[in-house]
Amino acid sequence: MLKEGDKKLLVKLGARLNELRTEKELSLRQLSYISNLDYSTIGKIEKGQVNITFTTLVELAKALEVELVEILNFRID
Amino acid sequence: MLKEGDKKLLVKLGARLNELRTEKELSLRQLSYISNLDYSTIGKIEKGQVNITFTTLVELAKALEVELVEILNFRID
Numbered sequence: 196m197l198k199e200g201d202k203k204l205l206v207k208l209g210a211r212l213n214e215l216r217t218e219k220e221l222s223l224r225q226l227s228y229i230s231n232l233d234y235s236t237i238g239k240i241e242k243g244q245v246n247i248t249f250t251t252l253v254e255l256a257k258a259l260e261v262e263l264v265e266i267l268n269f270r271i272d
Numbered sequence: 273m274l275k276e277g278d279k280k281l282l283v284k285l286g287a288r289l290n291e292l293r294t295e296k297e298l299s300l301r302q303l304s305y306i307s308n309l310d311y312s313t314i315g316k317i318e319k320g321q322v323n324i325t326f327t328t329l330v331e332l333a334k335a336l337e338v339e340l341v342e343i344l345n346f347r348i349d
Contacts, residue, residue, distance in 0.1 A: 201327040208326060246325045249285060250278040253348050263348060267340040271330050 197246060206243030207269055213241040215259050215266065230258035274323065283320030284346055290318040292336050292343065307335035 197205070216226055227234035232254055239245045240255075256263050274282075293303055304311035309331060316322045317332075333340050 197327065201330075204327060204330055246327055248323045248325055249329065250274065250281060250323050252326065253278075253281055256348060263344040264341040267344060271333060271340060 201246070202243065204271060205246060208247070208266070209241040209243040211266055211269060212237075212255060212259075215261060216241070219259060221259075226255075226258055230254045232258075278323070279320065281348060282323060285324070285343070286318040286320040288343055288346060289314075289332060289336075292338060293318070296336060298336075303332075303335055307331045309335075 216223075221229070223234040223237055226232075227237055230237070232251065236245065237255070240247050240251075252266070253263065256266055259266075293300075298306070300311040300314055303309075304314055307314070309328065313322065314332070317324050317328075329343070330340065333343055336343075
């Protein structure tokens with residue numbers, strides 16, 4: 196069961212991933228194709244609905260051509 | 273099923289977490305107590321045997337009193 200704080204964090208992470216994807220002008224389908232991840236899963240991740248695993252986070256970082264630290268440059272309160 | 277590359281990444285992450293824990297002179301039990309995570313799970317995470325979720329990574333970062341970027345400051349090849 197996710198705590199309230201965890202949910203907020205996942206929403207923050209998802210928003211950051213969405214921001215990076217749109218900056219790169221990639222659609223969900225394009226990012227799905229590049230990352231080999233299901234596009235509906237990426238959609239849920241961007242909405243903070245999935246407690247993403249480390250390896251999936253790395254796949255997305257590679258597909259977005261960013262370092263992990265660029266994704267995680269937000270404060271964890 | 274984890275790919276070989278994923279396993280290597282998890283081992284790298286685990287080693288980094290172990291490095292941070294030992295720098296702080298915390299035992300597994302102490303880190304377990306602070307983070308509210310099971311100490312045997314932390315042990316497996318440090319050995320790269322667990323595809324850690326984002327919220328667990330954040331719990332460990334908080335318990336180790338480091339920012340996520342300090343944990344993830346290694347290259348993802």
